Each structure stands twice: as C-alpha cells, then as structure tokens.
Amino acid sequence: MRATLIYGAGDVRVETVADPKVAQATDAVVRVVRSCICGSDLWPYGGMPAQENGRPIGHEFLGVVEETGADVTSVRKGDLVVAPFVWSDNTCEFCREGLQTSCLHGGGWGADGVDGGQGEAVRVPQADGTLVKLPHTEDEDLLASMLTLSDVFATGHHAAVTAGVKQGKTVTVIGDGAVGLSAVLAAKRLGAERIVLMGRHQVRTDLGREFGATEVVAERGDEGIERVRELTGGHGTHTVLECVGTKPAFEMGLGVVRAGGALSRVGVPQYPEGPIGRQVFMRNVTITGGVAPARHYIPELLPDVLEGRYQPGRVFDRTIGLSDVPAGYQAMADREALKVLIKP
Amino acid sequence: MRATLIYGAGDVRVETVADPKVAQATDAVVRVVRSCICGSDLWPYGGMPAQENGRPIGHEFLGVVEETGADVTSVRKGDLVVAPFVWSDNTCEFCREGLQTSCLHGGGWGADGVDGGQGEAVRVPQADGTLVKLPHTEDEDLLASMLTLSDVFATGHHAAVTAGVKQGKTVTVIGDGAVGLSAVLAAKRLGAERIVLMGRHQVRTDLGREFGATEVVAERGDEGIERVRELTGGHGTHTVLECVGTKPAFEMGLGVVRAGGALSRVGVPQYPEGPIGRQVFMRNVTITGGVAPARHYIPELLPDVLEGRYQPGRVFDRTIGLSDVPAGYQAMADREALKVLIKP
Structure with missing residues (x-):
C-alpha cells in the first residue's frame, strides 16, 4: 500500500x-x-x-x-x-x-x-x-x-472539560488553529457565557465567531493580556484553553486567567520549564489539561x-x-x- | 502594647x-x-x-x-x-x-x-x-x-480539597511540618483510602500516623519516588499534597502523582519556574492549590x-x-x- x-x-x-x-x-x-x-x-x-x-x-x-x-x-x-x-x-x-x-x-x-x-x-x-x-x-x-x-474536536473538548467550562463561565481560547477553533466550539457546547478568542488570522477568527466566540483579540503578549483584562473588568476569564503549546502562549494564558481559575493546556508544551511560582500560587490558578x-x-x-x-x-x-x-x-x-x- | x-x-x-x-x-x-x-x-x-x-x-x-x-x-x-x-x-x-x-x-x-x-x-x-x-x-x-x-488546618484542607481527595482516593503528603500533618488529617477527614506521608522526622511522622497516615516514606528524591511507586503498583497516588514549597519537593510530587491525578501546592513556592513540560502534559497531571x-x-x-x-x-x-x-x-x-x- x-x-x-x-x-x-x-x-x-x-x-x-x-x-x-x-x-x-x-x-x-x-x-x-x-x-x-x-x-x-x-x-x-x-x-x-x-x-x-x-x-x-x-x-x-x-x-x-x-x-x-x-x-x-x-x-x-x-x-x-x-x-x-x-x-x-x-x-x-x-x-x-x-x-x-x-x-x-x-x-x-x-x-x-x-x-x-x-x-x-x-x-x-x-x-x-x-x-x-x-x-x-x-x-x-x-x-x-x-x-x-x-x-481536534475531542482535544478542544478536553481543554474545556478539564478547565471546568460550564454554564456561566467565561473562557479565553488561545490560538486560532484547528484545535483552538474546536475548543471554541466545545466551550460553546458546554454553555460558556463568553468566549474570547485570541488569534490574528481573520479567516480563522471569523470561523471562530461562527463557532461561538463572542470577542476576538488579535493582540499578543502584554498587549493581549491587557486587552482581555479590559474586556473582563480587570480580572481575566475563569478558564483559559491554551491551544498552542509555546511558552509565550502559556505565559499569556497565565496573564488572562482569573484568580481561582484554571488554565488548560492541550497544545503539546514545547518548553521544559514554565513560570509557576508565587504569582500562580497567590492567585490560586490551576494548571490542567494534557493529551486528550x-x-x-x-x-x-x-x-x-x-x-x-x-x-x-x-x-x-x-x-x-x-x-x-x-x-x-x-x-x-x-x-x-x-x-x-x-x-x- | x-x-x-x-x-x-x-x-x-x-x-x-x-x-x-x-x-x-x-x-x-x-x-x-x-x-x-x-x-x-x-x-x-x-x-x-x-x-x-x-x-x-x-x-x-x-x-x-x-x-x-x-x-x-x-x-x-x-x-x-x-x-x-x-x-x-x-x-x-x-x-x-x-x-x-x-x-x-x-x-x-x-x-x-x-x-x-x-x-x-x-x-x-x-x-x-x-x-x-x-x-x-x-x-x-x-x-x-x-x-x-x-x-494550618485550613491550609491542609485546601490542599486536600483542591487536589480532589475523597473517598477511595490515594494521597501522598509531602512534608512532615505542621501543614503537612494538617494535610494528612484533612485527607483522612475527607475519606482518603490511603495516605502516604513523606517525611524524615520520626516524632512528626508518628503524629502523622495518628492523624491518619497509612504509610511513611522517609526517603527523598528519586529514592522517595521509587518507594511511593512501589507502594502503589508502580503508578503513584491519585493526589499529592505538596506542603513544603521547595523545587525538589515539587519535583518529587510530580514523580509520585498518578497519571490523571493532581498535585496541590500549599507551601509557598520558592522557585520562579518549574518542570511542567511534556511529562506533565502526557500524563495529564493537574497542578493546583495555592494560598488557602x-x-x-x-x-x-x-x-x-x-x-x-x-x-x-x-x-x-x-x-x-x-x-x-x-x-x-x-x-x-x-x-x-x-x-x-x-x-x-
């Protein structure tokens, strides 16, 4: 064959x-x-x-x-x-x-x-x-x-489930690739109240909106964090679905997750160590997810x-x-x- | 005054x-x-x-x-x-x-x-x-x-709650200080089936046994990991309550947590970065906890x-x-x- x-x-x-x-x-x-x-x-x-x-x-x-x-x-x-x-x-x-x-x-x-x-x-x-x-x-x-x-759909769903997405929860999805868009769809399916999609490719983020994203943030890094915080009364979202796998994406996720919230990773991490010190601890942020x-x-x-x-x-x-x-x-x-x- | x-x-x-x-x-x-x-x-x-x-x-x-x-x-x-x-x-x-x-x-x-x-x-x-x-x-x-x-009791309880300790779950508690012992007591109270206490000070681990520890592991590092894995069919425990705050304690926690399990930290982390790469991801380990x-x-x-x-x-x-x-x-x-x- x-x-x-x-x-x-x-x-x-x-x-x-x-x-x-x-x-x-x-x-x-x-x-x-x-x-x-x-x-x-x-x-x-x-x-x-x-x-x-x-x-x-x-x-x-x-x-x-x-x-x-x-x-x-x-x-x-x-x-x-x-x-x-x-x-x-x-x-x-x-x-x-x-x-x-x-x-x-x-x-x-x-x-x-x-x-x-x-x-x-x-x-x-x-x-x-x-x-x-x-x-x-x-x-x-x-x-x-x-x-x-x-x-991809199962992986997006895993991100949403492990992060605790449900009715009334706010969500940030990082990444407008196929997994990120699937995560938007999965979050919508689980009843998320608000879904902020972080991505820069308009064709993709347009599909993300059709899948259920309520806002799109094209900015990255500190600017992206600032933008999501502005949208959420300064606090960030209850859940973050990190669908990229790079360290900057993870760091951005930590910047937009609300205290007491969860960041779920479904992009295979391309970094051996990550910033999980005092800031994560004092804000009671949970890091979850993994291979779906x-x-x-x-x-x-x-x-x-x-x-x-x-x-x-x-x-x-x-x-x-x-x-x-x-x-x-x-x-x-x-x-x-x-x-x-x-x-x- | x-x-x-x-x-x-x-x-x-x-x-x-x-x-x-x-x-x-x-x-x-x-x-x-x-x-x-x-x-x-x-x-x-x-x-x-x-x-x-x-x-x-x-x-x-x-x-x-x-x-x-x-x-x-x-x-x-x-x-x-x-x-x-x-x-x-x-x-x-x-x-x-x-x-x-x-x-x-x-x-x-x-x-x-x-x-x-x-x-x-x-x-x-x-x-x-x-x-x-x-x-x-x-x-x-x-x-x-x-x-x-x-x-301390509230902090031990927070470790147990965020890690998901309940009836039928196995637990490793890292640290035989007052928080570690409180975590043993909290895990017992929540119905943990088995509680492995990792600590080296016998007076303290003796109190840990009275509080509900079913096994005590005095070894640390790779040897300690090996020991807990031996006790648990090679897989580790569903939950790990990390009550120390040092990087070696966190690393040991990752070594003894079962795939799909959770490591909760209640010792203030004395490290800015930690090993949360591929291994944590492929095993679907959740890192949770924080200030109680x-x-x-x-x-x-x-x-x-x-x-x-x-x-x-x-x-x-x-x-x-x-x-x-x-x-x-x-x-x-x-x-x-x-x-x-x-x-x-």
Whole structure:
C-alpha cells in the first residue's frame, strides 16, 4: 500500500510499504477513508533531525474494517469506524477512568510496527478498545466532522472539560488553529457565557465567531493580556484553553486567567520549564489539561455531530489525495491551509 | 502594647508599639489570646535583608473583641473570635466564590498599618468579613485546635480539597511540618483510602500516623519516588499534597502523582519556574492549590473541631510567652519545635 513517511524536517514522502495484516487476535485492519494532517505533525515537520529510514506518520483517520483478528467482537468487516489518536484496550484501570491516553496496553500510531494514519490502510491493535463504529454515510461534511472526533474536536473538548467550562463561565481560547477553533466550539457546547478568542488570522477568527466566540483579540503578549483584562473588568476569564503549546502562549494564558481559575493546556508544551511560582500560587490558578483521551469523549460527542448540532469538520479548508500529502504539510506550515483533509 | 517585629534574617524582636485603635467604622480591635509561629514566617527569618525599621509579623491568632467600629455587626465586645491569615470583606465577587485570599478589599497582617498577629492586640480591618465567632472556653487543647483554623488546618484542607481527595482516593503528603500533618488529617477527614506521608522526622511522622497516615516514606528524591511507586503498583497516588514549597519537593510530587491525578501546592513556592513540560502534559497531571482561603473553610471545619472529632491543635509542641518569641523562631528554624504556640 501507499503511506506517508517522515524522514526529517521538511521531508515527508508518500511511498509503497508493506500491506497491513492482522498480526494479533485483537487487531483489525482498516482501509482509510479519510485522514488528515495535525498541527502537532508540524512539530517534527519543522524540526526533526534527518534520518535514513522514514517513520510512518499521521494519527487521525476513519475508515472501513477490512479484516479482524479472532478475538475482535465489537466491529466487523465492512463497518465504518473512527480511531482516536492513540490506541488503547479500553479495559485497564486508566481506560476505565477515562484516561485512554495512559492505557497500560496502548500506544501511538506510526511507532513500534504500527502504521501511521496518513496511508491507505492501518493495522489497528486492540481494535475492540480503540475503534468506535459510525453509521455509513456519503455526506462529505459529516465524514469530515466525524473525523475530528479522532483528535481536534475531542482535544478542544478536553481543554474545556478539564478547565471546568460550564454554564456561566467565561473562557479565553488561545490560538486560532484547528484545535483552538474546536475548543471554541466545545466551550460553546458546554454553555460558556463568553468566549474570547485570541488569534490574528481573520479567516480563522471569523470561523471562530461562527463557532461561538463572542470577542476576538488579535493582540499578543502584554498587549493581549491587557486587552482581555479590559474586556473582563480587570480580572481575566475563569478558564483559559491554551491551544498552542509555546511558552509565550502559556505565559499569556497565565496573564488572562482569573484568580481561582484554571488554565488548560492541550497544545503539546514545547518548553521544559514554565513560570509557576508565587504569582500562580497567590492567585490560586490551576494548571490542567494534557493529551486528550479522545476515545473517552467520542460516545458523548458523536450524537451531536451525527445530528448536525455541531459541525467541527468546518475546520478543514483543503482536501487532497494521498500523493499531495507533502504539499499539504507545506501548506499548513505556511499557514495557507488551516487543516488539510486527506482522501487516500 | 508589646508586639513582634522582624528586622531581617534571624532578627526578631518583641517591642513596645502603639496600641491598636479602631480607625475605620469596619474595624475591630482584638486582644490576642493565642497566636503562633508559622512555617512561612521562617522564610523571612531565614533570608530577609536587614532593615532599619522592623515590620510587624505573625498572621494566626484568636482573641477577644475589645472594641468595634460603628459599622461592625457580626461580633461585639467580649466575643472570642478567630482570624484567618488574611483579612477580607467576605462580600466581593471573589469572597462570594470562596476565594477570600483574592478579596478586592482585603489584605495581609503586618502590612500597610495593620498589626501582625504575634502581639498583644490587633486592629482587624473588615471585621465583619474577617472574624469568625467561637464559643468561649478554658480548654487549652480546644483553643489550640481552634487556632489552627486560622491557617494550618485550613491550609491542609485546601490542599486536600483542591487536589480532589475523597473517598477511595490515594494521597501522598509531602512534608512532615505542621501543614503537612494538617494535610494528612484533612485527607483522612475527607475519606482518603490511603495516605502516604513523606517525611524524615520520626516524632512528626508518628503524629502523622495518628492523624491518619497509612504509610511513611522517609526517603527523598528519586529514592522517595521509587518507594511511593512501589507502594502503589508502580503508578503513584491519585493526589499529592505538596506542603513544603521547595523545587525538589515539587519535583518529587510530580514523580509520585498518578497519571490523571493532581498535585496541590500549599507551601509557598520558592522557585520562579518549574518542570511542567511534556511529562506533565502526557500524563495529564493537574497542578493546583495555592494560598488557602481559610475564611471560606472555617464554618465547615469548626464543628468537627468543637466536637473533638479532629484535634489539629496537636501540631503544637511548645508553648511560650510573648517575650520568648525570638527563641521560638529559633527553635522552629532548628527543627527543635514543630509549631510554637504563643500566649501573649
């Protein structure tokens, strides 16, 4: 089959690799129907040291089950399924608590002999624990929205849930990428009273407004903090959803969070240490979030997507075939595309 | 009156200062019956630059109301009252949310013309919002336990509450000082299933066991982490109550907290930056806590203290008069005393 491999910064190739086969009784093989490129794929695309052997990449996909191992009972050949961005058994003590990202028997896509998601097919370990069955559809928009359950919508939701967004709460979302916009939508869905979106790309912030942002702040750093504080009587918002991952974004988050509030991080932190000293302590600010257990959230989010109440798939603004994946990476890196959908 | 002033590291003096008087209609003057020395007083005692004028110190006290301003309605002359370690109006938006430490019209003891707690009397601003009435008693143990509502027991409780301690949860308490032991007691009170106390002073950890610790780990650093992980199937505890405030204590806390768990800090952090990068993120660890809104917790904790179900006053292991306060500081700094009670 053809699949995407990354060889280093700026070097993504689509190549022919071995066809996936059921290797364990708990595996399934899924023919990919839709995949996509993630903001977090841009970190290695931006800075990975060159290596001789490519590594499979991509961790968001939905597709049709082609083959299942003898122990797989929850899905069967022909089912349309979505996979969260990590695989998990869904039975260990962490999975039972809803933290499938810490599954004792789980792992990531594109590592340890498991395929990446940006290819024609994927061997899915722990298929019963990992895959969630979807209704068959030809509706392009619905397919796109269902695909976001794999990562971005679930990740935005995780930010909102861990920060404690609910009816009556004020929210600042930092970042107008696909996760930031998904976080706006998730905050709206949870009943946030007011959603301030911090971002500078008007096409994106316009979508953010459609998703539920009540205000947009284009300024950054101290100026951005000042602006959000002005909007909130000087105090900041109860919750901050930090959807970027850089230290300046985190620092800005601390500047706009209200005393007693929570800052949730869902952008992978690109900094080993952060300013969590006296100021954070004296203001009782909680720092929460982390890698989102998408598998846990899919059953809750799916009905709203199926019934069209929320359309997180609107974050996709470009659709490409598999051979165009390298160009898709470049378009996202250049910020020409917000999020790229792949039809293999 | 006589009161304690700090002039710099190692330099605490008891001197004659102006008698407190009602200055605002919302003030009360309280004659101090019991006060004490706090672990956090040891930070300036250890490192404050020498200065010409002393500054009043002490922030924990209970006493008898001597005089009230015209607007004070909730307490009156002759009442026994306890003061939390900050004063607050108890009516602003933060106070109404239970975050009196961020009161818009509040402040600290020993600053801006307000007396410290380690003296014969104190002018209490915002008396209605700050003071909580207690029953009169001659019971020394009860007086000591009621005094801990001013800070240490409330602070230990804040650690436990913000970390999410409840029935069935496992807890690690870092630090066997008065706050650490109070946190053990608070965790026990909230129904923790298992409480691992990390501390090396056997007299203190013995009291910790009486307060509810199920295991004591004397090792520190990597060895300490290893030990707690061994005790918990390799995963660590759901909650960590960090009651020290140093960076190594925080790092140890991150090492023993279970994925998806929470580390609450109630020791004032003595570090501007901390390791909150990828590891914390991938494990979905929440960092919470902060300066405890004791005023918020007193009504909840007081009945258990009055009825003798909990005896947090057992953390006091030395009682002194006001003139011995400098020696009391030294005894706590030398770890000869766990917590020093003052009878002015």
